[in-house]
Amino acid sequence: MDKTLLIQEKRLLRIKECLQKRQPDLRLYLENVQNHHNVSAIIRTADAVGILHIYYSLQKNLPVNDAITCGAHKWVILEKVEDQADFLKKMKSQGFQIVATALTPDAIDFRDIDYTRPLVIVMGNELEGISEELKNKADIICKIPMHGMVQSLNVSVATALILYEAQRQREQKGFYSKKRISSELEAELIKKWGIY
């Protein structure tokens, strides 16, 4: 076989393998996360734990830096949220619980959440954190414990800690060894991604 074809074959195989591990019922919503380094690191982590859907609410385009994502943005579905109230309602009606991350006094420990349920994890803006609307509408508010002088973590770090706790729980339940996306979506993504 000619060499380019062989590379394409290999790539296609890799895409297929990777799609077997995607977790369509664990989603991420970046509420006004602004910094391109953060957004890019988050997308890269999301790819690594098998996230397929990433929503964001920025007015401008999502600031993605190819050198930092290492191309990960090509292997997830990025979707802009135009109307947040609408979006939250839609996700809830599809059976998702909304998990907000914030350092409020009543927030529960992030390790006490059952991440094998359908969840949308919401991360907040670098300065302002999560909006009041979101705190009010969230089903769960969780926080990562901190023992130091500084009050909060970098948002890409906080995202990774939560997603990897989800990964741990889902791995334990065998969620990465059995295909979890529909065959229609699988076929659609193979067609779309296979031509990069």
Add this chain to the structure above:
Amino acid sequence: MDKTLLIQEKRLLRIKECLQKRQPDLRLYLENVQNHHNVSAIIRTADAVGILHIYYSLQKNLPVNDAITCGAHKWVILEKVEDQADFLKKMKSQGFQIVATALTPDAIDFRDIDYTRPLVIVMGNELEGISEELKNKADIICKIPMHGMVQSLNVSVATALILYEAQRQREQKGFYSKKRISSELEAELIKKWGIY
């Protein structure tokens, strides 16, 4: 009491509280980690899990960005490593095990490590990863599992995942509820940090 004095009192109290939780036998070594965003996010995470000692091997000064560390670099001990072979030998002679992080085939899962032992966690350069010297001299090589298209995580993300697994294990053993640094070091740091 006058207002400035009151603020200083409060700050001193906070420093003391924080020192009660520092973990002198869990240390971080940044082997040629270059990017200022990464270094700064790492220092901020280190503060949050109670790391006190951070070593680095850069020729230039450590690129710290105050807006990203949120001041965390003021509450850790940053030390430049001039001679790596010497440094590793010294740490080992003091009873530390060296944990390198790399995606080598024989690396063990990062969750299988006992982080309640005295450890130096080593993180590698953004492009090159960990050096051969370090891989050879490390007592343990560990990796974080990945299920996506991209081969590695951002280094500040990888650091956070490992440090928070250590935090979890140390919390469980009560390491944050009893002072673990010597009274001499405590007094020295209160004197030094109290004047910022």
